Amino acid sequence: MESSRSSAAAAKMSGSEKPLPVDLSHHFNFVTRRRLPSKIKAYYKLFGIPGIRNLAGGLPNAQFFPFDTLEAQAAKPDRWTPSPNGPGQRLAQTSSEPPSQAANHIAVPKASAEADLSKKIDLSTALQYGQSQGYPALLSWVRQFTRENLHPDVPYRGGPEVAMTCGSTDGFAKTLQIFVEPWNEDIHPISERPGLLCETFIYGSILTQSLPLGMHVAPVKADAGGMVVKGPGGLEDVLANWDDSKGKRPHLMYTVTQGHNPTGVVLSIERKREIYAVCSKYDVIIVEDEPYWYLQFPSAATEEAKSRGLPAPPAVTPPHKTQASSGYEFLDSLTPSFVSIDVDGRVVRLDTFSKTIAPGCRLGWITAQPEVIERYVRISETSTQQPSGFVQSLVAELVMGPQPEATKSAFARALASGSANKFTGWHMDGWIRWLEGLRGSYERRMARMCRILDSDSSLLLSSSSPSSEWSVITKTKLIDFSWPRGGMFIWLRVRLETHPLYGISAPETEGESLALAMTMFLTTKPYLVLVSGGSMFSATEEIRRDRGWSYFRLCFAAESEENIEASAQRFVEGVKDFWKIRSVREIKKLLGMLPKADGVDEEDAEVFGAGCVQLGGWLGC
Amino acid sequence: MESSRSSAAAAKMSGSEKPLPVDLSHHFNFVTRRRLPSKIKAYYKLFGIPGIRNLAGGLPNAQFFPFDTLEAQAAKPDRWTPSPNGPGQRLAQTSSEPPSQAANHIAVPKASAEADLSKKIDLSTALQYGQSQGYPALLSWVRQFTRENLHPDVPYRGGPEVAMTCGSTDGFAKTLQIFVEPWNEDIHPISERPGLLCETFIYGSILTQSLPLGMHVAPVKADAGGMVVKGPGGLEDVLANWDDSKGKRPHLMYTVTQGHNPTGVVLSIERKREIYAVCSKYDVIIVEDEPYWYLQFPSAATEEAKSRGLPAPPAVTPPHKTQASSGYEFLDSLTPSFVSIDVDGRVVRLDTFSKTIAPGCRLGWITAQPEVIERYVRISETSTQQPSGFVQSLVAELVMGPQPEATKSAFARALASGSANKFTGWHMDGWIRWLEGLRGSYERRMARMCRILDSDSSLLLSSSSPSSEWSVITKTKLIDFSWPRGGMFIWLRVRLETHPLYGISAPETEGESLALAMTMFLTTKPYLVLVSGGSMFSATEEIRRDRGWSYFRLCFAAESEENIEASAQRFVEGVKDFWKIRSVREIKKLLGMLPKADGVDEEDAEVFGAGCVQLGGWLGC
Structure with a gap:
């Protein structure tokens, strides 16, 4: 079933009836324009010549790495109890939950004989110099998750590309490096001052990143449903009646649509459509930063009413139910991303493992049209190169499971240590189950705290x-x-x-x-x-x-x-x-x-x- | 003995007879100047109030991390055979070496009760948001290694500070972000075009990083001893007779002094002194990139002569022997860094674990005067935040060893898995021994290949x-x-x-x-x-x-x-x-x-x- 879904999705993705994404290169700053497309890839063909001896690369042989394995005790995906997906369903009244401590032992071996790089997980590759777009195994998994499960029907031809980041702060820093021409008041005219559209209240680190570049901030009015489009102070008003004395009319928007920081708002798909139309009209790039994507709380309205002795709100089926299925009821129940309505290819989405695995991973990914991803990869090559192979291989091992070669020794180890459970990886089902459990735990925490405040x-x-x-x-x-x-x-x-x-x-x-x-x-x-x-x-x-x-x-x-x-x-x-x-x-x-x-x-x-x-x-x- | 040495070093470091480092802030670009010093640190006092409940931080509780431990099989520090430190000593003729496969099992626990952050190594801290300067335990170890062993007698008051990087490509990218004003030929006059001094032949990635910023490259003549100072094409000539039509006279130099890439040259301390004097005169910042620092080959001259049937060169004791001792014969035998003669505080040194542990670590550190390090940390806060906690904690565990709390369970695990060796960490002695072994292995590889070419x-x-x-x-x-x-x-x-x-x-x-x-x-x-x-x-x-x-x-x-x-x-x-x-x-x-x-x-x-x-x-x- 999964493979028929993916081939259907693939057909949809490449459907020639869809428009190509628009060219955004006029938004690239001069340094970004000057980064030449890499021609190194061509050389890889030479590395692939059978029997070739490599005296060219400046890298240590894997025998010199002091790590022979990387291992971990990792949770089973059902450690936490999910909450219901549907709106109007009551939340279980658990006040605190003793988690299941059941764990699996996972191990990344020194060398795997797997020939397919998109499946190979071993230290000989993960701890070597690698590809800036991402460790091939993890990248292929993230790419599949993004294109087939998170955003199964993207409206531009070919669909989005992905690249790994060192977390979303890194992702946003690189976004600024691509799209913002730093502005120095001593030199540059006010008409060139770049701007940032955002809600009235914003995650403060975004300002710390943006202001030193000389950016001006253009706040847009927001209400209980998020950024407002019509009326005074709304998005249309800000852009249509732009005051040139503040700087250039902004072409960059920053937003968190799911569990907004700090306001906790979820932006509906209707509101997204309105915002997107205005951004399209004024050629604005939308940066959607979604660390809390999986933490949408369908019980919030009902529980809030109950807690306050008000009548229960009507349980409406979200209209986005009509979109292509992700294959998972949980993902289908979440409000779709700007990416899902991105006809022009003007959305840059930032995802992270910080809230789903751990902040210290410093690991996430960017989703955008391929030409934009190409620019991100160029910047990564000349700065971070790639996220650490330690975290990329361990996360890949967790979600993808061991390769046949590795299984044997991992299993042998597990047997010896007395914890003989043959770990085969979380896989996509387990990953989604983990996300559901996290959502349940956070939703219950939220309700417990709100009831007291109420x-x-x-x-x-x-x-x-x-x-x-x-x-x-x-x-x-x-x-x-x-x-x-x-x-x-x-x-x-x-x-x-x-x-x-x-x-x-x-x-x-x-x-x-x-x-x-x-x-x-x-x-x-x-x-x-x-x-x-x-x-x-x-x-x-x-x-x-x-x-x-x-x-x-x-x-x-x-x-x-x-x-x-x-x-x-x-x-x-x-x-x-x-x-x-x-x-x-x-x-x-x-x-x-x-x-x-x-x-x-x-x-x-x-x-x-x-x-x-x-x-x-x-x-x- | 070690503690008396460190207190002596500390006294030397802070010695008030030394000059303060010079102010380099006139070299900072406008974005860097605009990054305000962080005031967040003050808030940490509030987090430290005994019994305080934290509803302020936007971070997940560590219970939600799916990793309960991180573990590894890691080499013992004596896996590889060292080569002699002294010049003139013959290299053993081993043609290939079966390494000792002996390994230790190491484990980072979920939570350690250690109160001292500079010693604490656990996942509750390593996988959480952390400090951009580095994971406190690893940072304190690197700081000690850098200040007491690598550069035991730095000539400016207080000595250098360190900050972790995501590898030296990241370190150099941040160096450019601090010191280079990107130059756009369409807007800026040629007199402002920033330049980069380097040897005739240079690691190509440095150009890929520098050229998109509009930099011009000012090559300096180099001979078998490295960059040349006097005479036509030498450093003095390039700077004294600077041709303004090429751009601004460069204030940034990039160099690899130990095992230069690609030329394999080691820059002597005499040559360094000459170069430093000229850089000081013309206010040039020296960026010393040293991935191969530990791979200096004292037998090369002797073995080369022998291989070519020439008389053996005189075995001279390097004059740098007079400097303060690192406490290790191996480190003392290496040509000292520009940092060791950095009276002005104008040296920025890049170190990396890429060649000593593995490139996929994406982990290294910068050494410079404190005011420069402060700017690096500001940039990290708004981009990479910190190197991945996965690699920082595992490397810290390897070199520092388990804390008492962790030892017990790690030992218990090891017992259960039948490999009951109580791992106590490499510590500084083990780390140096590992470096000596790597040097030996690479030196023998070098000699084996050169003999055939000869x-x-x-x-x-x-x-x-x-x-x-x-x-x-x-x-x-x-x-x-x-x-x-x-x-x-x-x-x-x-x-x-x-x-x-x-x-x-x-x-x-x-x-x-x-x-x-x-x-x-x-x-x-x-x-x-x-x-x-x-x-x-x-x-x-x-x-x-x-x-x-x-x-x-x-x-x-x-x-x-x-x-x-x-x-x-x-x-x-x-x-x-x-x-x-x-x-x-x-x-x-x-x-x-x-x-x-x-x-x-x-x-x-x-x-x-x-x-x-x-x-x-x-x-x-």
Whole structure:
């Protein structure tokens, strides 16, 4: 069945009735244009001459590698419990889940006799110099997954190509290297200043990457459904009424469509179609960054209504059900990618193993039309060369399984070590099952945390009015939020304007200062909880000053299983108690606790969002 | 003893009598200047609050990583036999060596209880988002190795800092990102065109990286001792008499000082001092790329003389013996780095694990003054983030050994699998021993191949003169070369001007065409040997046309142990037989066999040298 599906997909992919992707080369910057197509490939024919002795390549013989095998204990794909695919179905009420610790032993051998490079997984190839597009075995697997399962019906002729990256930060850095002409205000006219379209709130690291190139940021209004197309501040308005004094009208858009960081929004296929039409009209390249692709939460709307005592929303079958099947119910249930409607070939999609395997992999892939992928590969050849063979071979071994030659010794080893389970690889079924299990675990974490944030007793503050002789009870709602429809984050607005000290003349009582003071207050005993402020995710300083400060991002992915409820409870108690502060002096004291930025070296932009770096440090965040 | 040495080294390093490194920030390009110092580090204090719950970071909990361990079978450090350190000592005549296959089982556990990050090696940290400067455990080890063993006495105050790279191609790409303002001939004046100083022959990938940025290449004359300083074409001449019409006087030099690629030269410390003085005078940054650092061959001069029946050269004790000791006789015997004489802090050194562990690691490090390292780390944060945790943790585990917590389970595993050797890590002694063994193996390979190339019978061609009635025997020397003093390559000049067809009017008989025809001839039966042409390593087209074509690079590192002699023999027979070709038609036929460059994607620049890519494809090489 799988092979008939793939041949059907292949026929569809190459269908000559489809249009060719448009030429994007006018968007390439001058360095990218100057990178000559590689002619080295021709030489490979010479390496392939039977019996040829290689005195040409400057590389060590594999006998000199000190690693004779790479091995691992790896989870079985069913370690985590999936959640239902359909909207309207209730989420099981598991509060914490003891995972199955069952594991397989996997091993990459020193040398495999497999002749087909797209199947060969061994250290003699994986730890040698290799191909910048990717380790052939893993690349072929990723290519198949991308073209046949993730995006089974791409509208341009031949379909997309893929190339491995060292993770999506690397992927986006290379995207900027291709499409952005760095702009120096001392030399270049304002009319050439490159721009970046994005939502009002954005993953901060994108700004840290873009701003040093002299880019201007053009934020587009977003609502609960994501980027808005029509009306004031919407995409059409921003582009049609472009203000040339800000720079060149942007030709690059950055977006996260599935579980947006930080807002948790899932962009519907209808909204995508509208956005795509405008991008096509204004010749904008769409960079779709999807680390949370598999974390779409179909139960969120239903559980949110239930938690808030509201009527259940109608369970609509998503209209995208009509598209070609991926072969997997789980993948079919996810909102399709911009890639699936990319008639022009103007979408560059970034995928990563950071959230599905581990961030430390530094491994992901780019999906785009072949001419764009070719430019990525040229850049990789002259910088990263290829992702580490250690991670490429171990991930390939995990998802593809051992080759016949390797099985024997791996099995022999397993027998000897007493864990004699003959590992044959996760394969595509196991990979999808792993993703389903992850989605289930994160969806339950999300629901567990949201239910606590929803509980009346915690978020409505009862207080007696001090001005009244009689004890009058007023109820103040302290936070507003929607349950996230995907991703790893709860995005909420704290109604600091209802704080008793808000705006009572001292600068410490302005909204932004109160927000920072609350962040610090939350880190004190007994709350001891660290959250991210919305300033870090504000696309511009204007957005930050205007309202960015009133938002907070809570991640339900990082904490340990047993701490989920308690952490949310600590947050709620902390917010409530912050409202009990009645002295400006106490606010001042909290602001005095802000860490002083002094150092320069270690950092993980992901850990805390990095927008603040460009927007002026901690107090500026 | 080791600890007293390190504290002495530390005292020396920070010695306040030393000058501070000079400020290099005027060399930073505008994007680099615009990257703000990170203020994120301050936030880490908040993560460290005891009992704090982390809802801030956007990262998955380690429980969701499917890898429960990473493991490997790894060589013991004494797998290969060292060669003597002293010059003048004879090399053992081993023709091939069966390596000891003894191995240890190593394991990186999921979680270690070690509190000191500079010692902690586990998957919970290694597979998580991390520090761009490097995985703390590996970074601390590399830092110690670099500051205390490789360069124990650096002349500027505080000594150098280090940062991990994804290999040296990544390191050089980031060097260009820091120090080179890309130059577009359509916009920028010629006076701003950035330049690169290098030797006449250069690793081609450096050109592929540099030329798209609009750089001009300024080749400096080199002799058997490396880059020449005085006289016409020497470094002083090039800089003092700089021709402004070529661009800006270069402020960047690229060089390989130990086993130069492709020439095999080792640059003496005297020559380094002369070069450094000129670079200091003209404010030139020296990028020292040292993949072959440990492959210096002290026996080369003696063995060469012996092989050629010449008197043995005097065994001089290198004058650098007076510098501070690394603590290891092997390291002390190597010519010191530019770093060791870097009074100004203008040296950027690239190290890599590609030739000491495996190219597929994509792992190396940069050594430079702290302010320069800080800029590297900023770039890494916004691109590669960090080298893969898979390779960083496995290499750390190999060289540092398991932590107490891990030892137990690794040992338990080893016991169960029947290979109960308690692995405690290579440590510094083992690492140095491994390097000594590699040097020994490569030195013997080099000598085995050179002896065959030296043998009279093969390189002096006997031919009878057809013009004489009597059979007159003339002897023609076909190749010129020195035994390489280091590295992985034999660099030889083929005296194609003595070929009977050389320059007899047809274009196919010009030197460059003959060289290409010979390359193809060598790939045919019965020779079946592939070599690299010197055109690929010519710094400029002028050098290529003038004499680059007459050189060939033979690598003795890639072939299997048993093929070394036979490959060299095949080369010799092929060259001799090429002289027997008397028909231009046959040369034409060989040129017709040249692979046609048609494709664009896969490539490994290292495999074949990539200068040719920029210099115009196969025929252009």
